[in-house]
Amino acid sequence: MVSGSDQPTAPGPSPRALAAAFQPLPKVMGTPEQTPEARVELGRLLYHDPRLSKSHQVSCNSCHVLARWGVDNEPTSPGHKGQRGGRNSPTVFNAAGHFAQFWDGRAKDVEEQAKGPVLNPVEMAMPEAPVVEATLRSIPGYRPLFEKAFPGQAEPITFDNMAIAIGAFERTLVTPSRFDKYLAGDDTALTEEEKRGLVLFVQTGCTTCHAGAYLGGQMFQKAGLVKPWPNQKDQGRYEVTKNEADRMLFKVPSLRNVAKTAPYFHDGSVVSLEEAVKMMASHQLGRELSDADARTIVTFLESLTGEIPARLREAPTLPPSGPDTPKPDLS
Numbered sequence: 001m002v003s004g005s006d007q008p009t010a011p012g013p014s015p016r017a018l019a020a021a022f023q024p025l026p027k028v029m030g031t032p033e034q035t036p037e038a039r040v041e042l043g044r045l046l047y048h049d050p051r052l053s054k055s056h057q058v059s060c061n062s063c064h065v066l067a068r069w070g071v072d073n074e075p076t077s078p079g080h081k082g083q084r085g086g087r088n089s090p091t092v093f094n095a096a097g098h099f100a101q102f103w104d105g106r107a108k109d110v111e112e113q114a115k116g117p118v119l120n121p122v123e124m125a126m127p128e129a130p131v132v133e134a135t136l137r138s139i140p141g142y143r144p145l146f147e148k149a150f151p152g153q154a155e156p157i158t159f160d161n162m163a164i165a166i167g168a169f170e171r172t173l174v175t176p177s178r179f180d181k182y183l184a185g186d187d188t189a190l191t192e193e194e195k196r197g198l199v200l201f202v203q204t205g206c207t208t209c210h211a212g213a214y215l216g217g218q219m220f221q222k223a224g225l226v227k228p229w230p231n232q233k234d235q236g237r238y239e240v241t242k243n244e245a246d247r248m249l250f251k252v253p254s255l256r257n258v259a260k261t262a263p264y265f266h267d268g269s270v271v272s273l274e275e276a277v278k279m280m281a282s283h284q285l286g287r288e289l290s291d292a293d294a295r296t297i298v299t300f301l302e303s304l305t306g307e308i309p310a311r312l313r314e315a316p317t318l319p320p321s322g323p324d325t326p327k328p329d330l331s
Contacts, residue, residue, distance in 0.1 A: 015195040016187070018202040023213040024180040025256070025306075029096035030171035039149040043169025045142075046162055048315050051135055053124035055080055056328035060117070060166065064092040067313040069260040069305075070173070075268030079117075080125035081330060086234060088268035093306070094256045096171040098217035103250050103266045104237045105220060111167035115159065129159035135326055136162065141319025175257060175306025182303075190303055197300025200293060205285045215255035215304065223248045223266070226286040231267050259302045273298050 028035055046052065050059040063077035064070045070091035076084040087103050095101070101113035117123040118132060126132050136142050137157050149165055150156035181189035190198070201207070210216045220237060223229040229248060237246040250266050263269065264276040274294040281287045281294075289297070 012199065012203070015190070015198045018199055019183055021202060021207045021211045022179075022183055022215065024183045025094065025174050025176045025213050026097065027174060028172055029094070029174060030168070035168050035171050036149070038145070039165050039168040040172055041169075042142075042145045042149045043165035043167065045145070045316055045318055046166050047169055049318055051139070051318075051321065051325065052118050052126065052132060052162075053080065054126055054329050054331075058124050060092075060114070061315070063089040063117075063123075066092070066173075066308065069093060069175075069257045069308065070095075071261045073262060075263050077123075079123040080121065083122045085120075085122050087266050088263065090253055091257060091261050092170055093173045093175050093308075094214055094254055095217070096167070096173065097214055098251065098254065099219070100251060104240045105251050106240045109167065110170045111163050114163040114166040114170075118162075131326075132159050132162065133157060138322045138325040139319050140322045145319075173312070175308060177256070177304050177306040179303045190300075193296070193299050194303045195300075197296045197298070197303075201297050201300050204281055204287060204289070204293075204297070206280070206297070209252045209284070210255050216252040217254040219252050220246075220249040221252050221284070223250055223283070225284045227283045229283060231269060234266060236266070255301060256304050257306060259298070259305050273301065277301075 047060045050056050050062070052059065058079055063072050063079075065072050070093040071089055075088060076086065077089045078084055090103070096110045099105075101107040101110060102116070107113040107116060115129075118126050119128065126135075136146075142157065146156040146161060146165075147153075150161050153161075178189045201210075209219060209221050212218050223236065232248070235247050237249040238244070240246075258264075259273060262273065263271045264273070265279075270276045270279065274291065277294045277297050278289050278291075281289045
């Protein structure tokens with residue numbers, strides 16, 4: 001199945017045996033204390049609210065579109081005044097279970113991550129946290145929701161609580177797939193071709209990085225581990241730490257829903273999933289996959305596509321602005 005000396009021996013291990021490298025997705029990526037219902041519901045509103053941006057045109061959902069498996073399917077995403085950052089927007093689904101957030105791991109969890117885009121001048125462009133707080137306090141409908149989500153606090157509408165609520169919502173964004181049914185013991189959940197793809201995925205070496213419940217999201221890895229990565233402009237985690245050992249290190253992305261989240265890699269440079277698989281094998285493992293082998297692996301990866309609950313495909317009704325709510329600012 002793999003060309004040349006990489007040809008695996010027959011009959012080889014069974015798909016069921018190789019599935020031990022993975023675990024089913026959890027129902028929620030957090031504790032009950034992190035995901036109380038009132039906080040999750042508030043977070044859903046905030047996730048969709050463009051008034052958290054300077055222009056009132058950009059929300060979390062603008063780049064991480066829940067109806068499109070948590071991405072916008074663009075190489076990089078447009079933010080304030082159409083500006084674009086240098087990295088692809090990864091999916092928000094299943095992301096709260098990762099060991100760190102952002103491609104360079106600069107945030108430890110989704111609660112910390114939620115603060116970044118709001119104040120980023122290229123993304124949502126709010127000037128500072130107090131401006132975000134003043135905006136939220138000017139929207140009358142938010143006060144009772146914050147009070148319910150953060151009971152007993154003298155002033156529950158804070159920048160930190162905004163991020164905690166968004167994080168609580170994101171911790172519920174789990175998309176189990178047919179692969180989880182297979183992991184739970186249902187041998188009929190995958191087709192024979194998907195099982196062959198699973199075997200080839202494991203035997204090619206992909207599980208070196210893409211294993212566990214999320215098939216990724218649990219480590220940093222150098223882009224171009226065996227062969228230099230084509231795009232060296234972005235040095236990854238090095239740009240955060242300035243540690244030479246971190247050059248070209250990026251968080252390994254989850255492969256959950258990967259068939260729906262093109263384009264691929266931190267720079268969004270590859271549209272075809274088959275091509276992405278071949279590049280990973282070549283640059284990370286030093287193995288050259290045939291088109292047929294890449295397609296077989298992709299067949300398995302397609303079994304990782306989960307269902308998006310109907311309520312998440314629709315935007316919620318946001319509380320209306322008040323008389324003191326700041327106007328959109330495109331400056």
